[in-house]
Amino acid sequence: MTKPAKRPRAAILGMPLRWMGPGAVLVLAVAYALFWYAVRPAGEPVLGYVGQLFGGESVLLYSIALVLVSTLPHVEPIFGGIDHAAIWHRRAAISATVLLLPHIEFAASPEATSLGKMLAVVAICGLMTLVVWAILPRWRTMLPAAARRVVIALLQTRAFQLAARLLGGYERWRGFHRLTGLFVAAGFLHGLLDASAFEAAPALRWSYVAIGATGLAFYAYRELLSRHFLPHHDYQVSGVRTVAADLVEVALRPLGRPLGFKPGQFAMIYLETAEGWQRHPFSISGPAGEGGISITVKALGDHTTRLPDVIQPGMPAVVGGPYGRFDRHRGTADQVWIAGGVGITPFLSWLRSLDGELHENVHFFVTSAGPSPFADEIAAVARNHPRLMVHMVDTAADGRLTPESVLEAVGTEPRRLSVFMGGPDTMLRQFRKAFRAAGVRRANIHREYFQWR
Structure with missing residues (x-):
């Protein structure tokens, strides 16, 4: 046994x-x-x-x-x-x-x-x-x-x-x-x-x-x-890539000592745009070229809606942090990752930073309205890590992801699971309540908050 x-x-x-x-x-x-x-x-x-x-x-x-x-x-x-x-x-x-x-x-x-x-x-x-x-x-x-x-x-x-x-x-x-x-x-x-x-x-x-x-x-x-x-690091925008209609990835190159971070953490990003300096917390979606970092920005309101139009390569940036304790290593041997919308960013950081074998059994659920723009990248990572099982859910074609469908697909005793979630607050509250009722331990349910206000 x-x-x-x-x-x-x-x-x-x-x-x-x-x-x-x-x-x-x-x-x-x-x-x-x-x-x-x-x-x-x-x-x-x-x-x-x-x-x-x-x-x-x-x-x-x-x-x-x-x-x-x-x-x-x-x-x-x-x-x-x-x-x-x-x-x-x-x-x-x-x-x-x-x-x-x-x-x-x-x-x-x-x-x-x-x-x-x-x-x-x-x-x-x-x-x-x-x-x-x-x-x-x-x-x-x-x-x-x-x-x-x-x-x-x-x-x-x-x-x-x-x-x-x-x-x-x-x-x-x-x-x-x-x-x-x-x-x-x-x-x-x-x-x-x-x-x-x-x-x-x-x-x-x-x-x-x-x-x-x-x-x-x-x-x-x-x-x-x-x-x-508090430590702050000077950076410069090295690239802006449109991922989807309302989603862009911004690559930042260090001008001095780079930020040391753990995958899954976020940073306070100060960007000097065409409309002046703007400050916002962003999850780090992974390392970038020249020892830099990348952030994924969704048009959620305020200045993030206009960010693709006002930021250009060469603009200065200041990065503070890192912050957060959203860490897969704090979980059990059987894990569930759930990413809704822009909540995928810390999981991208985990995947892009995998070094060697993935030791945990992971079921990764990615839910989005339409095909996920990161589907090909995630599938390529999964091919190299047999313990990573990916479930792509297109809500326009498949309907909404539910906690019950997650537990059914995983098929593991809930008390053995660690659940990591990122996404809309309403969705995560519903999932947390359902997972607790199903028997997942309170200490094994982890989430990242995107809206602090």
Whole structure:
């Protein structure tokens, strides 16, 4: 009887860290609430105290959110990659904003200072605007079908189209998003000035100060110091190749020390185009000539739609990173790779970087509307690696790929599988839920996030 292959040591060591980050956020929030309960001063009104607790929890979650986007190297492994940290940053910030609503309702104090009130208004208006602006791109997934029709009709009106022009664009949102720490600082100072519980319980005050100061220190590091510590590499565009109607591959040649990366990682790419410098995270789709790298860009919106028209060979670029922990070596001996649309890029990097034999049994599912532009390249790699079984799914001819069809084609006990996925968020959420229900271990399901906002 053949013994099952041992899981790589890197996978065993990496699994706890992947889930330690989200679990730590929940533990900190609960522990802070219990601390407020334990040190509640005598005579403090219940509703007012609960309202102040919600304010303190909001500052805690905002501070965690600021830590998560600090780009410090030590944050990334705890959350399983900077893309996962960015998603948890968004979740923590949205949760913190929701907690402001009961805080406003219950914590109003007649003894509040005029400065504290002004700071509260600045903080709430700024943070609410950031959260609403952040969730606008995914409004379709948050509304029932009946409400969507109403919203679509409103979007056709002149007023909404004007607002879209004013608020649209990733770069504009990103510029305003950089003010997050200033709005958190305003809310933090409001709490110091107006929280009545701090006078009777100094332990509450100093724990609040420690939490807020930590978050703001990370924010100051990111805005003022991180550029001096994070590695950046000078590159030049060496080629632009149209792969499909809405897909291009851009080759970048190093002008100095090249970026060292692992297949499956992504980088922050700064491109000087005909419309000025533009910044965006891109998965590295593989090595390129002269020690360079290549990225695959799909027209998803913002400046990526216009990228093929504004970028030309010879233009300068700056590459930051690498980031991400999307690594097939963290998986088991039996693996499933699922690539939807532009989510194929990290898998291309894996295939293009194969050195020697593929030791895992891999079923690679590639789904696209029409024939995949990378079908011939993938088939050529598969011919040299018999353990790689490729399943091309043309949704226009074959219908949508489903989790059930994947498991049926693989035919392996789900608990032995590792699943790696890249593609549209809605699709991956559906697949993740189905794989968990079928018995795939939570720690063995890996995905890469493409939309951080």
